[in-house]
Amino acid sequence: MTTDTTGTVARDGESRPGGPADSPFIRACRRRPGPHTPVWFMRQAGRSLPEYREIRATVPMLESCRRPDLVTEITLQPVRRHGVDAAILFSDIVVPVAAAGVDLDIVPGTGPVVAEPIRTAADVQRIRLITREDVSYVDEAVRQLVAELGDTPLIGFAGAPFTLASYLVEGGPSRTHAKTKALMYGNPELWHALCGRLAEVTLAFLRVQIDAGVSAVQLFDSWAGALSEADYRRFVLPHSTAVLSGLANAGVPRIHFGVGTAELLGAMGEAGADVVGVDWRTPLDVATGRIGPDKAVQGNLDPTVLLAPWQVVEAEVRRILEQGKAAPGHVFNLGHGVLPETDPEVLTRVVALVHEVSSRRADQG
Ligand code: CP3
Numbered sequence: 001m002t003t004d005t006t007g008t009v010a011r012d013g014e015s016r017p018g019g020p021a022d023s024p025f026i027r028a029c030r031r032r033p034g035p036h037t038p039v040w041f042m043r044q045a046g047r048s049l050p051e052y053r054e055i056r057a058t059v060p061m062l063e064s065c066r067r068p069d070l071v072t073e074i075t076l077q078p079v080r081r082h083g084v085d086a087a088i089l090f091s092d093i094v095v096p097v098a099a100a101g102v103d104l105d106i107v108p109g110t111g112p113v114v115a116e117p118i119r120t121a122a123d124v125q126r127i128r129l130i131t132r133e134d135v136s137y138v139d140e141a142v143r144q145l146v147a148e149l150g151d152t153p154l155i156g157f158a159g160a161p162f163t164l165a166s167y168l169v170e171g172g173p174s175r176t177h178a179k180t181k182a183l184m185y186g187n188p189e190l191w192h193a194l195c196g197r198l199a200e201v202t203l204a205f206l207r208v209q210i211d212a213g214v215s216a217v218q219l220f221d222s223w224a225g226a227l228s229e230a231d232y233r234r235f236v237l238p239h240s241t242a243v244l245s246g247l248a249n250a251g252v253p254r255i256h257f258g259v260g261t262a263e264l265l266g267a268m269g270e271a272g273a274d275v276v277g278v279d280w281r282t283p284l285d286v287a288t289g290r291i292g293p294d295k296a297v298q299g300n301l302d303p304t305v306l307l308a309p310w311q312v313v314e315a316e317v318r319r320i321l322e323q324g325k326a327a328p329g330h331v332f333n334l335g336h337g338v339l340p341e342t343d344p345e346v347l348t349r350v351v352a353l354v355h356e357v358s359s360r361r362a363d364q365g
Helices: 002-012 024-029 050-056 061-065 068-082 095-099 121-125 132-149 161-170 178-186 188-212 229-245 262-270 284-291 303-307 310-324 344-364
Strands: 104-107 111-114 154-159 216-220 254-257 275-277 296-301 330-334
Touching: 024 216, 024 330, 050 061, 050 068, 061 068, 061 095, 061 104, 068 132, 068 344, 095 132, 095 161, 095 188, 111 161, 121 188, 132 154, 132 188, 154 188, 161 178, 161 188, 161 229, 178 188, 188 216, 188 229, 216 229, 229 254, 229 262, 262 275, 262 284, 284 296, 284 310, 296 303, 296 310, 303 310, 303 344, 310 330, 310 344
Parallel strands: 154 216, 216 254, 254 275, 275 296, 296 330
Antiparallel strands: 104 111
């Protein structure tokens, strides 16, 4: 595969041959041809891997995110095991918010829990802007990882303002986002102040990762699908745009992802993404029609399909690769994160299948 990639690069004379910028993943993000369709899995670090569970047995989640040696090891595990085309930094979307002074913990079996949920302007003001020193462990982990990963690109990430605001306002995970939306509709001024501040924290956090050497970034707006397009455009888009457009000159592709976002795909692209993540509800050819021809897509195997018999998985992978051909660039992924009960062997087989099917396609084309 490296031979092919180098050959392609020699033809268009663009990025440095062989480095992460020339990898199948970055090429697909940039809508350039590559040797095969690249594949990685959201939440591939952790979750279903026994070698991850062993490490985490004695170390709480937030502590593991703050220890560069552990971050490096956990991030590398799925790369070693599955041969995915990209690594994603092991961390969590609440890590920068905790660094900004918000008292929170990640509770096993629940997720992020905030001690004093945000309700007032004074609460918003207590969210400090972060500097590199506040997240020096992330800076260090990314540098170690970039050295270890060689030609495999590392994806940095952050939570988008709406999804972060949901945890901060609700105080923890929520199915309806009722308190969040009540604040958004009832006190738009406070809402915009909160999201404006979260956008600043997020932008600073992604800049630290980019300066330390990540090859791409993904902005997770996992819960944006809770909103209508009109409300998304009014209450969320300006803030996500502040983050993504703030990175326009950073030299790395920007992926923008959410769940249940069929109605929002166009707007999420407009926020300044190079790649739009699509969940399993929208076929990739339909999604591309909504996103437009100047952006790549990422997705979109239903994570629960991985629990079905192999012939079902195989048929779905083939269908998605076929529909992905409609897009100017396709990064194969799940439509949301790996479920903890997934058999890691199935993930490894999916990687091999995506590579095999899409390379054959390239040979024929
Ligand atoms: O899944 C998504 O929607 C991606 C965005 C997101 C992350 N964390 C990124 C992440 C969201 C919405 C969260 C919040 C969060 N944090 C939850 C969800 C709670 C809810 O509202 O349903 C949970 C359970 C956590 C805590 C957490 N984060 C744990 C226990 C772990 C480690 C292993 C695991 O279970 O996945 C994480 C890691 C994490 N969160 C990563 C990312 C991108 C690490 C990278 C990776 O696993 O690939």
